[in-house]
Amino acid sequence: MNIKEAIKIINRMQTDGVIGRYAIGGAVGATFYLEPVTTLDVDIFVGFRPEPGQLILSLRPIYDYLADRGCPAEGEYVVIAGWPVQFLPPGTPLVEEALNEAIEHDLGGETVRVFSAEHLCAIALQVGRAKDKARLLQFVEAGAIETARFQSILMRHGLTPRWQQFERQFLHDQS
Amino acid sequence: MSFDLQRVLASKRAFRQKLASQPVAEKMRLLDELCERARVIRRASAAAREPGMVAEDPTPYETKRGAGKS
Secondary structure (H helix, E strand, O other): OOHHHHHHHHHHHHHOOOOOOEEEOHHHHHOOOOOOOOOOOEEEEEOOOOOOOOOOOOOHHHHHHHHHOOOOEEOOEEEEOOEEEEEEOOOOHHHHHHHHOOEEEEEOOEEEEEOOHHHHHHHHHHHOOHHHHHHHHHHHHHOOOOHHHHHHHHHHOOOHHHHHHHHHHHHOOOO | OOOOHHHHHHHHHHHHHHHHOOOHHHHHHHHHHHHHHHHHHHHHHHHHOOOOOOOOOOOOOOOOOOOOOO
16 A cells, blocks of 8 residues: 555546546545544545536546556545545535645655645534544644634634534533 | 553653654555554454444545445
């Protein structure tokens, strides 16, 4: 398994015009800001280009491109350099914004776009599973988010009440 | 070694901070290793799972078929 190699291939796919701008989210994205966390796959959010004459977005160009380069499809994933990778359209305005405002990082000479820490946290809050809340706490504990930027994202996407609830539940001294 | 909980927690926090401050390339290398281990554990635990056991359902970004994950 080699995630750097996987990113190299995804960058090449972008250069070759198969996908538009992309950004990494999920646990792999979080690892750019926190300690590494266990995950089984890579979530790549990507601006899909509808095929001519089709209204439904298709993954076929991505699957075909990667299959030609020895990356097999397995269910919803494509295995790239040993990593199961899932290509996802931005399904909510928040994720759309996260994609547009993703940050470029350098990975040993390879440029990679990753959701900002604040967007990763807002998405975790929106998704709201136990592990998302745990990740959000990790970001808060690590001081890895810029408060003003985070608050403005929450306001834009109607997440302030949810954040207040999260604060009451996990961050306020209950003693 | 100490059994003082506060010291233990502080030590864990310091270790996590040390890991977080590693260069991105090193963290990605660690991620490669963690994923390989997680796969092995998952295969073993999936085989051992019995009906009625509590397991977290995946439900991510409202973009995946049915439900998602992260």
